[in-house]
Amino acid sequence: MTAPPSSAVPPAAPPPPPPHAPHREDCPWCGSRRLRSSPRRGPVPGRPALVVCRDCRHAFRNPPPSPGLQRPEGRPVRFRHRLAVRAVLRHCGEPESWLDVGTGDAELPRTARRFLPYTAFDGLDLTHRVLRARAAGHVEEAYVGRLTDPHITARLRARYDVVSLLHLDRSPDPRAELRAALHVLRPGGHLLVDTADPRALLLTAPTARPATRLRTELTAAGCTLLTTPTGHRVLARR
Ligand SMILES: [Zn+2]
Numbered sequence: 550m551t552a553p554p555s556s557a558v559p560p561a562a563p564p565p566p567p568p569h570a571p572h573r574e575d576c577p578w579c580g581s582r583r584l585r586s587s588p589r590r591g592p593v594p595g596r597p598a599l600v601v602c603r604d605c606r607h608a609f610r611n612p613p614p615s616p617g618l619q620r621p622e623g624r625p626v627r628f629r630h631r632l633a634v635r636a637v638l639r640h641c642g643e644p645e646s647w648l649d650v651g652t653g654d655a656e657l658p659r660t661a662r663r664f665l666p667y668t669a670f671d672g673l674d675l676t677h678r679v680l681r682a683r684a685a686g687h688v689e690e691a692y693v694g695r696l697t698d699p700h701i702t703a704r705l706r707a708r709y710d711v712v713s714l715l716h717l718d719r720s721p722d723p724r725a726e727l728r729a730a731l732h733v734l735r736p737g738g739h740l741l742v743d744t745a746d747p748r749a750l751l752l753t754a755p756t757a758r759p760a761t762r763l764r765t766e767l768t769a770a771g772c773t774l775l776t777t778p779t780g781h782r783v784l785a786r787r
């Protein structure tokens with residue numbers, strides 16, 4: 550085997566994903582087009598405007614962050630992951646199977662494994678980073694795509710004890726994603742959703758507000774809510 554000549558030009562790296570998804574004219578939660586700028590938060594230089602839906606009061610950044618963009622990492626994120634895992638442990642004991650949706654490099658399963666050494670973690674992500682996570686042994690099975698993709702939902706039907714949705718704010722259709730998450734939970738399984746800004750250690754409104762709509766949606770779907778109504782973290786039993 551011959552080494553490539555030293556003057557060989559390395560292949561160009563793929564371009565990074567755009568930081569933002571396209572600007573939205575409608576509310577991701579209810580589809581209403583009656584949007585207004587948030588009166589509480591003025592525009593922050595370098596950050597997309599925060600807009601509020603006049604019909605359901607869902608607040609979101611517009612344009613929203615790109616779903617394929619690398620998520621924030623670091624100590625605040627790991628701290629939030631630890632709290633989320635402890636909440637699961639407290640309410641449902643040690644699950645056998647857990648699907649982390651939007652797992653990226655499997656940060657959550659890596660943190661969770663210290664508390665749940667016998668749980669089998671699978672990961673789903675829009676990017677191929679989840680395949681790297683599987684190759685590194687951080688998840689057992691890796692799925693590339695959206696939870697709402699019919700072939701993924703059908704394949705994973707009623708399979709998991711726990712499903713975590715920690716990036717619901719990046720979903721173009723959060724309600725459809727919630728329904729898909731319930732679909733892949735076994736009866737009696739637990740859904741974990743965290744609506745807080747993962748970079749913020751302290752909870753700040755209005756990023757916490759979607760929890761109200763989440764609770765309403767989950768109750769309507771027949772789930773039992775296990776967490777207090779004031780928090781940003783929602784744990785529900787199917
Ligand atoms: Zn709305």
